[in-house]
Structures are given as structure tokens and as C-alpha cells.
Amino acid sequence: MSDAPSAQNRLPDFYIIGAAKCGTTTLYKELEADGRIFFCSPKEPCFFDSDVAWDKGIDWYHSLFADATAGQLCGEASTNYTRWPQVEAVPERIHQYSPDAKLIYIMRDPVKRAHSHYVHRWTKETHRHKPFTMGVREYIEQDPMCFDSGRYCDQIEQYLRYFPRDQILLLVFEDMLADQQACLHRVYEFLGLQWQEPQQQDLKSENVSADFRYHLKRHQMMEKYKALKFMRNFTKLLPKSTRDFLYNKVVDKLPGYKSIDAGFEPVPLSEGDRQWLVELYRPHNQRLSQQFGIDVSRWQN
Secondary structure, rough: OOOOOOOOHHHOEEEEEEEOOHHHHHHHHHHHHOOOOOEEEOOOOOOOOOOHHHOOHHHHHHHHOOHHHOEEEEEEEEEHHHOOOOOOHHHHHHHHHHOOEEEEEEEEHHHHHHHHHHHHHHHHHOOOOOOOOOOOOHHHHHOOOOHHOOOHHHHHHHHHHOOOOHEHHHHHHHHHHHHHHHHHHHHHHHHOOOOOOOOOOOOOOOHHHHHHHHHHHHHHHHHHHHHHHHHHHHOOOOOOOHHHHHHHHHHHHOOOOOHHHHOOOOOOHHHHHHHHHHHHHHHHHHHHHHHHOOHHHHHOO
């Protein structure tokens, strides 16, 4: 009799647990292209986050993997799983259901990551559809998740309370960009899969927030024009590719474009705020280096 789990009770063999804004989507897309791996939809079910999907129950979670074949590895990629202390008890819950699962954790220059997370949080979570009105330092002081998620050593230690060290693969996003094949070779070896050439020519960071802001600005820009009946009727006649072409050709010539465009661009990271973050992260980076051998020298400036 086969030892493979039935379709009704499949759970992930591995989790991409974060950190947010460190290339998890990039890695997910590369692995998703491999037919030996099945990722659930949505990419980030966040089942083990009590504020998102925990109340849906384990049967709902099982259902996300019901289409996987017996020969495929199952995976999911929820960055909420390393947002301690704002999101608690995740490692314990994962261990309860998947004690043998492998965990992939990606890190990045924490200062750049914090600024990127601030952009993501503002546009998609805390101030949806609203222009930026504060910079990263003021925002972090109100929403410490953007800082805490970059305390990598603390996040890893939460998992080490439940999982042995050899079940956790630590990656650095800058290394992924510098040597794509070496990084992916480590991932395949960790997952117990025979190495194969990457599906993409080059790993590139998925700038999801920039794409999201583009559509926000486009919606704001075109809202008043769509209020005109003839404009609504006219645009319905055009295929999406033509609408996209026309928008990108004329948008910067429309009245009000500059103010809308500027409002949805995040406040740049000033040198003062950058140095503030560098110093805040310094002791956390030093612990990361001492305990896990991660080269943090490129982040300490």
C-alpha cells in the first residue's frame, strides 16, 4: 500500500515562510513552473494566521491541496508566517499539522526591506487607495510590523522552538540575484528534488507594489472620465490591449495627472531615516551573523 497522503488530507511538504519583500514571490514563481511541485491557490493562504484564515478550519486548508498528484510536493508561501510578534503562534500551529515540513526563509538588507514593506502595507493593507502622507520613519513608529519583520534572528528563533535547524533553509536575496543557479540548486537539494535548469533566464524581484500603485493611479485618473456616459460606452468597445496602449500614451497629458501620480508615489527614504534604521538593525544583524553565519557586512553601512 502506498504511503502517499490521500487527496483529501494533503498538507504542504514545505513552506516559504518569508520574510515579506525579500523575493518570496520570485522564488515561488520559479518553483511553481516545475511540474513536480504543486502550490495552492491563493499563493498566500495565511491559514496559520489567526487574524486571516485560521477560523476556516483544517478541512478548508486540506481542500487547497486536493488537486495535487501523489508524486508532487505540496508547498505554499505566506509571508505572514514570519511577522512575529504581531502574528503569534504560527510555528506551533505549523508544527502541530506538519512537523516534518521543510521551511524556506529569505532575508534581504533589512533597511531596504523595511522601506519596501512600508510601501506594501500602506498601499495594500492600512491605507488602501489613499495617497502617501508620511515617510517610513513616522509610519514605522505607528506600525512596528515593518521594522519587526526585519528582525530576522528573532523570527528564526520562533521556529527553532519547534523545528530542528536542518528543516530550515536560510537564503539571502542578494545572493539569489548574484548567483541564481547556486541558490536554486540549494533549494532543490533541500527539497530532495533532482536539480534542473531554472525556468527563468534570470531571477528578478517581483515589484508587486509598483504594479498595484500603477492600477490605483490609473483608477483615480480615469474615474472622472468614466463618469461620462459616452466615454464608458466608447471604452467598452475597445479591447483591453488597446485601452492599455491609449492610457499609457496619453495619461501624462491629462489634467490632474501630475498631482495624482505624485500622491501615490511613496515618500523616498531619506539619508537620516536610512541611518536611523541601520543603527536600529545593527544589533539584530550582529546576532544573525553570530548565530547563523549570515554575512551582514553588506548591510552595515
